[in-house]
Amino acid sequence: MDDESNPPLMDTYKHLFGSNPHSLLEAAARADDDECDLPVIDLAVLEQGVDGAAAELCRAEIVRAASEWGFFQVINHGVPQALLDSLHDEQVRVFRRPFQRKVGQPLLDFSPESYRWGSPNATSVEQLSWSEAYHIPMTPPSTAKHDDQDPTVDEDDNHTRYVIEEVSTAMSQLAQQLASILIRGLHGDDDEIMMSCTRSTCFLRLNRYPPCRGGGPFGLCPHTDSDFLTILRPQDGVGGLQLLKAARWLTVKPSLGALVVNIGDLLQAWSNDVYKSVEHRVVAHAARERFSVAFFLCPSYDTVIRPRRRPEGNQIDSVYRSFTFGEYRSQIREDVRLTGRKIGLPRFHRHAPSPAATRELQPRAYETS
Numbered sequence: 001m002d003d004e005s006n007p008p009l010m011d012t013y014k015h016l017f018g019s020n021p022h023s024l025l026e027a028a029a030r031a032d033d034d035e036c037d038l039p040v041i042d043l044a045v046l047e048q049g050v051d052g053a054a055a056e057l058c059r060a061e062i063v064r065a066a067s068e069w070g071f072f073q074v075i076n077h078g079v080p081q082a083l084l085d086s087l088h089d090e091q092v093r094v095f096r097r098p099f100q101r102k103v104g105q106p107l108l109d110f111s112p113e114s115y116r117w118g119s120p121n122a123t124s125v126e127q128l129s130w131s132e133a134y135h136i137p138m139t140p141p142s143t144a145k146h147d148d149q150d151p152t153v154d155e156d157d158n159h160t161r162y163v164i165e166e167v168s169t170a171m172s173q174l175a176q177q178l179a180s181i182l183i184r185g186l187h188g189d190d191d192e193i194m195m196s197c198t199r200s201t202c203f204l205r206l207n208r209y210p211p212c213r214g215g216g217p218f219g220l221c222p223h224t225d226s227d228f229l230t231i232l233r234p235q236d237g238v239g240g241l242q243l244l245k246a247a248r249w250l251t252v253k254p255s256l257g258a259l260v261v262n263i264g265d266l267l268q269a270w271s272n273d274v275y276k277s278v279e280h281r282v283v284a285h286a287a288r289e290r291f292s293v294a295f296f297l298c299p300s301y302d303t304v305i306r307p308r309r310r311p312e313g314n315q316i317d318s319v320y321r322s323f324t325f326g327e328y329r330s331q332i333r334e335d336v337r338l339t340g341r342k343i344g345l346p347r348f349h350r351h352a353p354s355p356a357a358t359r360e361l362q363p364r365a366y367e368t369s
């Protein structure tokens, strides 16, 4: 990657690096010793559409992994490997463009804000994400430009758009299928929630983590995802994704061809903490750049997240109060504005004091998604 392409991360955030810029990475590198093997779930039996004991077992495994880990890997997931490889090629190509072009000229017909780099609100190196990303809304296919006759649309762009659409569609189907299994797994009704997640409410994020010579910041700060669930394609072979389990950061061992699934805040709220939205982060690599793709299953802003009632015992009270997704997002924005951090679900505990009285609530993670 030549320098013209890289965002000016060091020049912009030099002031955040104190006298010991390497301390963070050293701490993160220690977590490298604790690699974890995430559960790997083979979805072939579901893909075949055969319902029986094997499919039942597979669904139970998904429910168990979401409860015990909040993170798991899936193989035979139905997203074609060739398509994922094509997206990787497209991703490399668009991130190779000069930085000035990435800032000044939107990718395809997405809004200029879809390109992001660094962490504009960071006041310390711990809040800095050493990365750049495209946040890509899933547009209805009818509004996308495919016009072969339009001279402003070049062939490369059409191919990029085609690949993004195909991957989004395939990942969206997978995300819906998994969310539906998880909701039904707790005897919930998946109709309302599934109907609220449409093409225009979900999005895809293309991440690039430049190497950070000498180490220092995170590629992506610790955070939880604010959606129902996320499908992640981490770059095989580079690694760097870590998750928090029992107060320890564990490095996810990259597994060839697998997709990583993680539970977001909304499923944790709906399930009253049965499913875990786990904090995760990416450690910047000292020598190698890394790419990843994340698909976020999000509902429309007016969707009400109504935590399911717990059937066990006499306890019918839910952990969280009902809230709309719009309310959730605006509370996060407000907390980030006031404290620099996302507080997230603790704000929505049924008995949580009002936001004005909870300034002391421990920030849980940075807002990234």
Ligand SMILES: O=C(O)CCC(=O)C(=O)O
Residues within 6 Å of the ligand: 205, 207, 220, 225, 232, 234, 241, 280, 281, 282, 291, 292, 293, 294, 368, 369
């Ligand atoms: O790049 C990764 O492996 C993680 C990305 C992630 O957590 C996110 O985009 O929310």
Ligand SMILES: [Fe+2]
Residues within 6 Å of the ligand: 223, 224, 225, 230, 280, 369
């Ligand atoms: Fe994430």
